[in-house]
Amino acid sequence: MDAAEVFWALHSDLPREGVGSDATTRTLLALAAPLPPSPRALDVGCGPGRASLVLAGAGARVIAVDLHEPFLRRTRRAAQDAGLGGRVAVERASMTALPHPDGAFDLLWCEGAAYLMGVDRALHEWRRLLRPGGALVLTDAVWTTATPSAEARRFWVQYPAMRDEAALVAAARSAGYQVLATHLLPDADWTDEYHGPLAAAIDAWPDPDPGTAAVLAEARSEAEVRQAHRDEFGYLALVLRRS
Numbered sequence: 001m002d003a004a005e006v007f008w009a010l011h012s013d014l015p016r017e018g019v020g021s022d023a024t025t026r027t028l029l030a031l032a033a034p035l036p037p038s039p040r041a042l043d044v045g046c047g048p049g050r051a052s053l054v055l056a057g058a059g060a061r062v063i064a065v066d067l068h069e070p071f072l073r074r075t076r077r078a079a080q081d082a083g084l085g086g087r088v089a090v091e092r093a094s095m096t097a098l099p100h101p102d103g104a105f106d107l108l109w110c111e112g113a114a115y116l117m118g119v120d121r122a123l124h125e126w127r128r129l130l131r132p133g134g135a136l137v138l139t140d141a142v143w144t145t146a147t148p149s150a151e152a153r154r155f156w157v158q159y160p161a162m163r164d165e166a167a168l169v170a171a172a173r174s175a176g177y178q179v180l181a182t183h184l185l186p187d188a189d190w191t192d193e194y195h196g197p198l199a200a201a202i203d204a205w206p207d208p209d210p211g212t213a214a215v216l217a218e219a220r221s222e223a224e225v226r227q228a229h230r231d232e233f234g235y236l237a238l239v240l241r242r243s
């Protein structure tokens with residue numbers, strides 16, 4: 001197996017593909033009020049669809065988009081199993097070329113995926129999809145100290161555009177949004193449904209060859225760096241309204 005195959009094997013059954021929880025999704029939805037009783041919502045980079053399910057369960061009509069077909073299948077099946085199949089439609093589309101008309105949504109949602117195209121670009125390009133007064137909720141990694149350790153900086157070298165809360169808020173304002181709230185995700189949102197299940201999948205790997213063992217060690221280091229440096233970085237939600 002090459003590194004990409006090991007990655008997908010580890011990630012194919014995780015409850016979610018990043019930091020978050022159903023409780024946090026509900027908190028953020030409440031912070032985005034007022035919304036229509038049955039808002040038209042777009043979940044961008046939906047992964048296995050946890051946020052889509054929470055939004056649909058709260059009454060939203062959700063379109064869940066992702067590029068990875070297995071995640072779209074999981075999202076569709078989970079919605080059907082939860083009796084929410086009529087409220088969640090899945091579409092294969094890129095976040096960089098969303099095919100929906102201007103003003104199509106009351107609510108745009110993106111947990112842990114906007115960084116893939118760049119948060120600034122996402123803020124600008126997705127704004128047209130919201131009706132005036134519509135809400136955008138996204139989460140992104142942030143520095144929570146001005147003096148991160150060398151190890152934390154080394155880990156986040158993969159995300160050179162990472163900022164602190166003030167810079168992220170300023171970027172949202174200059175892109176034409178009112179900032180309704182910010183919310184730093186709790187520690188449990190890193191562990192319970194992301195790093196914990198990932199560690200279990202790594203532990204359960206049967207007899208890895210040396211190449212696979214190196215990829216597994218790299219995957220494990222993500223949680224280790226977080227544990228060792230959790231006062232230095234976090235995951236921040238921005239709850240925004242299109243001005």
Ligand SMILES: C[S@@+](CC[C@H](N)C(=O)[O-])C[C@H]1O[C@@H](n2cnc3c(N)ncnc32)[C@H](O)[C@@H]1O
Binds near residue numbers: 015016044095112116
């Ligand atoms: C870190 S995961 C977050 C998934 C999900 N929101 C969650 O919290 O579980 C990022 C997601 O973005 C998807 N993705 C990557 N590039 C994309 C693109 N250009 N357009 C849409 N989705 C993309 C990946 O397949 C993956 O599901």
